Amino acid sequence: MEATRQLYWNIDGKSTMYAFALIALVVFTIGIINKIRGWQQGRALAFDNLSLRLREFISTMARHDQGVFRGKFRRYAHLGIFYGFIVLTFGTLVIAIQDHFGIPLFYGLKYLVLSLLLDLSGLLAMVGILMAAYKRYIDKPDHEDYTLDDALLLIIVFSILLTGFFLEGLRIYSVYDPWAWWSPVGLFFALMIQLSGLSTELSLAVHAFIWYFHMLLTFGFIAYIPYSKLFHMFASPLNIFLKSNSPIGTLTPVDCLSEGEKRVGAGYYYEFNKKQLLELDACISCGRCQKGCPAHLSGRPLSPRVLVQTLKKHANKKATPLIDQVISQETLWSCTTCGLCEVKCPIYIEHIKRIVDLRRGLTSSDNDFPVEIHSVFNNISESGNPWGNNVRSVFSNLELASSPQQWEKKQTDVLYWLGCYGSYESRNQKVSQSMITILEKAGIDYAVLGGKEKCCGDSVRRLGNEKLFQQLAYENVKTLNGYKFKTILTHCPHCFNTLKNDYPQFGGSYQVMHHSEYILELIRSGRIILKESNGSKVTFHDPCYLGRYNQVYNAPREVLKEIPGLELLEMKNNQGMAFCCGSGGGSIWIEDKGDKKIHSLLVKKAMRTEADILVSACSLCLKTLSEAVSSESVDMQSKDIAELVADAL
Known part of the structure; x- marks a missing residue:
């Protein structure tokens, strides 16, 4: 006798099942259509590299990539549920194909292997659900606002699996099944039913009742999916497939604004x-x-x-x-x-x-706009810098005034972009002076724009004032395109990110280097030689716009390692997971109304390393952290990487 089993054993309600299946499918489809219609109301968005996206998507979902499912416990829980239901869905389709089309798929060795896989997959899914429930409600929940929907979904899915195994156990208990060992979980339930002393006659009635309950639960669950949190099983993979290939922080593109065009962004x-x-x-x-x-x-x-x-x-x-x-x-x-x-x-x-x-x-x-940034925008619009300073009067008081001006030289190897803070803010002016010392020591052909340099517009754009940003971008690109140079050098990651990633949209495509990358090149090429330091211990803070936005993590660390006698100590959760100084996105111009100051939280993290110097490579970070170190009265200095290199020359 060939291995198989009777489909719909002890059941005469197939027509009822199909009626409920149709209802569930209609409700499910309506929900899906409504979701898609909701998405379609948004602005159009083009996607390219569909074949590459598909390959990456399949790889990510099949492997449950650790970048998506961080933490082994959660990853394995989701793996159990994910693959468990894939196999169960496949088995259900095999049975449906045999029942409708008479194709003998559920016979012989195929039946035995599939029976074993279905049992093990169902068990795997149940274990995954229990792990998820444990993580949510017993072992330190991630947050305290899990909804009824969250718990209800776990209960429904677990109940569907549990009743399925009860049905299999009741069938094995009620009939002689020579292949029961190929359904080990069902066999276990059959043994438990046998130990309960349930009569064969009653087991048939219980089986019929549970079958209808299992059927209603399953189709109700399917119908509920588009209206529940579990809809993420469709939306989340789709979002992974459509993920942006642009760097972190890339903003929604805005067409060049005309004088009369005012409406951008999302108010609805x-x-x-x-x-x-x-x-x-x-x-x-x-x-x-x-x-x-x-x-x-x-x-x-x-x-x-x-x-x-x-x-x-x-x-x-x-x-x-x-x-x-x-x-x-x-x-x-x-x-x-x-x-x-x-x-x-x-x-x-x-x-x-x-x-x-x-x-x-x-x-x-x-x-x-918040009141405190009205004046910032007005100053930038009128004077080209956030403070409204007179360019000539500021530069006349600086050593920078003696630096070669791009408008005089016309052509240079390096155009040093000082940025607003490097030009006008006292703490960062020292960084500019250190950087010029390094360039002159290395014999670099460089120049600065001086009074012709305007704010790059980083804070302006991220505060939402796209019109003013575009005005600045066009003016700066026009200025830059009027000169000849090989590289733009900047010590501010916000300027670096804007010049490198934003300005190409406005006709300004340049080779832009951050000063940590450029200094490292100077050291390794032998153009500057560093002497022994005083043996300080330093810890490096990764600026958000240098690290996460532009993936520059190694260059500043390598520069610090090149300074003889300096010891680098890393903060916990550095590089890609580094904590923010609190100044980006225009926050430096807005009053911090939080219970704690963000820069103080960062300084406390740095203090745990017991370093002497908190090193940064960002104008905004340096100003903010210098203030935090001063206000916290800690025995630690705050310096830019260029200052340490200049001191070691």
Whole structure:
């Protein structure tokens, strides 16, 4: 006798099953269509490299890449559920094909192997669900606001699997099955039923009842998917497939603004692009984005997770203005755009782009800006710098005034872009002077723009004032394109990121180098020789716009290692997971109303290394951390990497 079993044993309700299956399919389809229609209301968004995306997507989902599923416990739990249900779905399709088309797929060795796989996969999925429940409700929950929907989904899925095994156990108990050993979990349930003393007659009635309950539970679950959190099983993989290939922090492109065009950004749901609306359904509310978020940890009213979930909760109110009615302005201005949330997000949700788009949605009126940045924008617009300083009077008081000017030389190897802080702020002027000392010591043909250099517009753009940013970008590109040089050198990562990644949209494509990369080249080429230091211990803070935005992690560390006698001590969670100083995204111009100061939290992390010097490679970080070190009265200095190199010449 060939190995098999009777399909729908002890059941005469196939027609009822198909009726409920049709209802479930209709409800499921309506839910899916409504979701897609919601996404379609967003702005258009083009995607390229579809074949490459598909390969990366399949690889990520098949391996459950650790970048997506961080933590072995969670990864293995999801692996059990994921692969368990894939095999169970495959087995259900095999049975359906045999039942409808008479193709003998559930016979012989195929039957035995599939029976074993189905049992083991079902058990694996049950274990995964128990692990997920343990992690959520017993072992230190990630957050305390798990909803009824979260618990209900786990209960329903576990109940579907459990009743399935009961059905198999009752069948094995009630009939002679010579191949029962190929269904080990079902056999175990059969033995438990036998020990309970259940009669064969009663077992048939119990089997029929559980079968109908199992059927209703399964189809009810399928119908419920598009209306529950579990819809992420479709939306999250789709979001992974459509993930941006641009660097972290890349903003939504804005066409060049004409004089009469004012409306940019997202003031309503339909002003987000389609992927941003998809992300609302893809978010699984895992809370990883808010772990390490400097705004959240300092007590500011921002959690990236809560922001996305709040937008999702009100997504059906398409005509409702988002600002103040859904998301408060105070929440938007709390973000430092550090990018840690995007590094931590397992499904590639782009929080920065969303927040800046909402900020852009505010700027239809000047009154929408925080009071403290009105003057910043006015000064930049009128004088080209945030303080409204007179260019000539400032430069006349600096050693920088004697530096070669680009407008005089016309052609140089290196154009040194000082940036606003390097030009006008006293602490960073010392960095500019150190950098010029290094360039002159190395015999580099360089020049500065002097009074012709305007603010690059980094803070302006990330605060949402796209119109002013584009004005600055066009003016600076026009100036730069009027000279000949090989490389733009800058010690500010915000200038570095803007010149390198933003200006090409406005006709300015240049070779841009951060001073840590350039100094390292000078050292290794032998153009500067460093002498023995005083044996200080240093720890390096990774600037967000240098590290996470542009993946420059090694160069500054290698420079520090090249200084004889210097000892480098690393902070915990450095490089890609480094904590923010709190100044990015225009936050340096906004009053910090958090319970704790972000820069103070960073200094306390640095103090744990017991280093003598907190080294940075960013103008904003240096100013902020210097103030924090001073206010905390700690026995630690705050220096830029160029200052240490200049001291070692």
